Amino acid sequence: MAGQRNKQMHDEGQRFVTAVVANGAGEIFDLAGYAAVGADGPLQMPLSPAQTQNLPHGSELMFLPDRVPLVYDLRQGRVLALPENPQAPGEAIFPVAAFNSPGYMLTHTCAYEERPRAGFLPLFSYGAVGWHRGRFRSAVLQVDDEPRQDLRQMPLDKIKAGVKRMRRRLPDNRLRAHLEKCALTYGCPAGKNFFLGRYEAPLPASPACNARCLGCISLQSEGAMPCSQERIAFTPSPEEIAGVALAHIESVPNAVVSFGQGCEGDPLMVADTLCSAIRMIRARTRLGTINMNTNGSLPSKMEPLLAAGLDSVRISMNSIRQAFYEAYYRPKGYRWQQVLDTIDLALARGAHVAINYLNCPGFTDTPGERDALLVFLQTHPIQMIQWRNLNFDPLRYLAIMGQVGDSGRPVGVQALFETVRGSLPRLGHGYFNPPREKF
Ligand code: SF4
Structure with missing residues (x-):
């Protein structure tokens, strides 16, 4: 027995x-x-x-x-x-x-x-x-098999050699100096890639934001959780931004340079500076993909950026539904509708548009959220979903979302992914910002 x-x-x-x-x-x-x-x-x-x-x-x-x-x-x-x-x-x-x-x-x-x-x-x-x-x-x-942030491909001696090379090329550039700290002190993979001359280079520039995300990794004013990144304290000049971007674009095949990093606020807050930087880059080269990761809150600020030559936009959201979005982003001075307006504007101007969809099993895969996502994808034909994991206490997040409303019994993240893929076969899925050669 x-x-x-x-x-x-x-x-x-x-x-x-x-x-x-x-x-x-x-x-x-x-x-x-x-x-x-x-x-x-x-x-x-x-x-x-x-x-x-x-x-x-x-x-x-x-x-x-x-x-x-x-x-x-x-x-x-x-x-x-x-x-x-x-x-x-x-x-x-x-x-x-x-x-x-x-x-x-x-x-x-x-x-x-x-x-x-x-x-x-x-x-x-x-x-x-x-x-x-x-x-x-x-x-x-x-969801993405590109080794863009594979730490095995980021040897320290090569990063240090890249730091020396960039110091010679951009001696007085404060953004270059900021990225050195990101790469060497914080171990940021995006910062490392700039000095290694591969894939996507970060262009942080904004000390401010007009949202107060519960899980903002660069600013936590309520003190319940420590930030995991230190927010940039200054706005580099257009010349400094263009200098870093061009150093990357001119030496890396299929290069991407991105505004909107974990160590800053939202780049739309410094849109005028970024507009000037984009014009400087585009006055010198048509190469490279200029991308912005943003909360997409200010369509009026997005318009001149697209006109200046911004190639792609990735807009972050935890939910496709206004009440759930606003409970997490806690926007100051904008509403969910403006995020949608920014998406429509970028699509109308021919930019590549992705959403950075913050996944938390138990919320993202509920029928309420899934159905809203499917309607959104039909009405706003973006090119790509970047499926990212929400960095937040999962039980507390589900409790906060539960207070906003009942989204139904989860169907499973795998089932959600397959439903979206089956319903919109042309939609791209991944994790990283693609270069325009892959749009
Ligand atoms: S939009 Fe980005 S920078 Fe602004 S509060 Fe949210 S996570 Fe932080």
Whole structure:
């Protein structure tokens, strides 16, 4: 009888990936007899090997303090909260989540319950992770396979050589000096790529923003969460911006240069400066793709940028529905309609338009959000969705969105992705801003 039970448990163990937890010292280990659980909003399910992939290279594992892991007990056949290590009674255990590499969209978040004194989690995404056949497995969908931000391709000696080269080319340029700090102190992959002379170079320029996103990584005025990036404190001159952009465009095939980075406010706030910079770039070359990542709040500011030669626009949003959008972005002096107006304007002017769609399983894949997305895509025929993970405490986010309204029972991120792909076969999907050679 016991032998039969053990065999049954072994078979179950093969069907699912094993739970991974941490002790109070942050040591991560797998828990035999328990399967990893992924959360899709209120749905909590044991994860199978087919629902997971090997943890992408460059991903990081984080243990979540003041929280209790949810695991699937193979013996009992149910999900339960497990505050203590069953193999070492009395030892507290904590959930472990994956912060996945760029190019991978979460299908499930880490499943856990908060202990009473839990505060907000820092501004990362918290993907479900488990262990199977000697490897960590992550609940993700790959949406972009370009190695643009693959850290293996960013050797420090080459970055330092690029820093020296750029110091010689742009000795008095404050933006170049700012990017050195980004690349060498903060380890920013976009900053590194500028000095490595590959793909996309960042052009941060705006110290201000007209939104107050709950998860803004460069400014948190309410103090509940630390920022993960330091916001640029000055606006470079048009000459400085054009100098950095041209240094990149003139030496990199299919180069992209982008306004609107994690370390700044919104670039539309300094649109006049950027307009002058774009004119300087375009007076010298037609090469390269000039892109702007923005909240898209000010169509009147976007108009001259497009006229000056802005090639592509990526507009960020957590939701396609006004009330949910405004609950997260907390706009100051603009409304959702202006974001739509900016999208329509950029499309009418022939720019490539993408949305940076901030995914949180349990909200993004609800019927309410999915249906709004499908209507939006029909009425605003953008070229691309960049599927990005929302960097915000998932339980707190779902609670905030839940206060705005009920969006229905999640259908699954994979199912959402397939529905969108099937409904709009010409729509592009990815993670990075494409060069115009790929528009
Ligand atoms: S739009 Fe960007 S810079 Fe502005 S508050 Fe939101 S995340 Fe921060």
